[in-house]
Amino acid sequence: MKAPVRAAPTYPGSGPLGSLPRFRRDPLALLMSGFRDFGDVVRFRLFTRDLVLVAHPNDVRWVLQEHTGNYNKRTRGFEVLRAFLREGLLTSEGDHWLRQRRIAQPAFHRTRIAGFGASMTQATSEMVDRWLTASASEEVDVTTEMMRLTLRIVGEALLSTDVSHEADRVGQALNLTLRRANEAIGRIIPVPDWWPSPANRRLRAAMRTLDDVILEIIAERRAGDADPDDLLSMLMQARDEDTGEGMSDAQLRDEVMTVFLAGQETTALALGWTWYLLSQHASVRHRLHKEIDAVLSGRTPTVSDLPRLGYVERVIKESMRLYPPAWVISRCAIEDDTIGGYRIPAGSIVLLSPYVTHRHPQFWTHPDRFDPDRFDTDRKTDRPPFAHFPFGGGPRQCIGNNFAMLELVLVVTTIAQRCALDLPPGKMVGTRPSITLRAAEPIRMRVSPR
């Protein structure tokens, strides 16, 4: 006989606001504590909204892959991002999303993005040159440096231009948008986008700046003969298989903006957390250096070295297990559903949190320990695929995952080959989750040449 379907247990929260104050203060601690106390499905009451955390990897697969048709992305943070990214891949749905995804997919294929490897190592080498010519024992703000680096890399891959000289303008606009989306999630009463608040006015101005930069580049491309080998060209050339139609300027702008926003900060955060973890685990760093030195003997890494840089890759995967840049993925249930024996009424906001699932003790022994060998492919495990999902999964899985992994391995290798980054002894850095998993303070580290 089938077990009866029950209502999901509710995490205790007092007063009319429920768990909202705690969610705003420390969402990771709240979600972890709900998971520890109530298990794989737990409901949090946040004033007028309920959120249901779903933590078991098979249930994550159910929502993202097997039963994906029953879930849309219409949550509060999504609406704010949508005002900015409009019909771009991250924030569109239905037929429009499917068409755009089909058109864009080949541009992100592993073989096409391999061509960006040289510009990734070039940008990284120039940054390391700058660090090493500065005075000995110079401290760098790793958070800012990684943001600048990934902005330059994604800008060059997209548009063949170094937008990092525009870093302040472009970076500020991206930053404002993410902050605004984050505020909207934590607000008791949402401020509508059309409301002429100072924050909304600043956001609009930032959006216009980015619009101008991107539309200008698209217009130049349409007018001239230049056809650089970048993502924008690939997107401009791409055609719908059925209709033969390409993308309009507005669609191109939405996709370019989306890739900037989705691809820059996430990758920078993964790098920042990786340096943080390496500085605290001397034996892991030692093995990483040994592998890099043995494979490269001092030459600059290229894409063809990747298969022999397996330990670097494992370090990055383990870093994204503990500090997944996209720490939560949310969905809205369209119709009633049942997950793990619990009723999920239509309209429920379902949270899938890589941060929580990546610490599920059933699938990760000593979950808080940094141990890259967990990802050793020679080790047999019966871990289900969604036990580790830093890039999401199912049809809406990150389209840039190969780009990101290529970038992460090349950047980590290029830096670690030439220098070591160290935190001041005893220093710990906490998390400050917004839409992405940021550090609570800038990660400042001492650079020493190797």
Ligand code: HEM
């Ligand atoms: C470490 C770096 C990255 C992480 C952790 C990451 C994570 C994610 C996740 C979790 C999603 C799915 C969101 C959802 O299902 O709601 C996503 C979607 C997306 N990502 Fe990434 N991402 C990274 C880098 C990139 C890069 C480098 C690019 C582009 C070059 C990119 C472009 C996108 C786009 C366009 C989508 C929307 C895909 C769709 O819905 O069809 N991401 N990313």
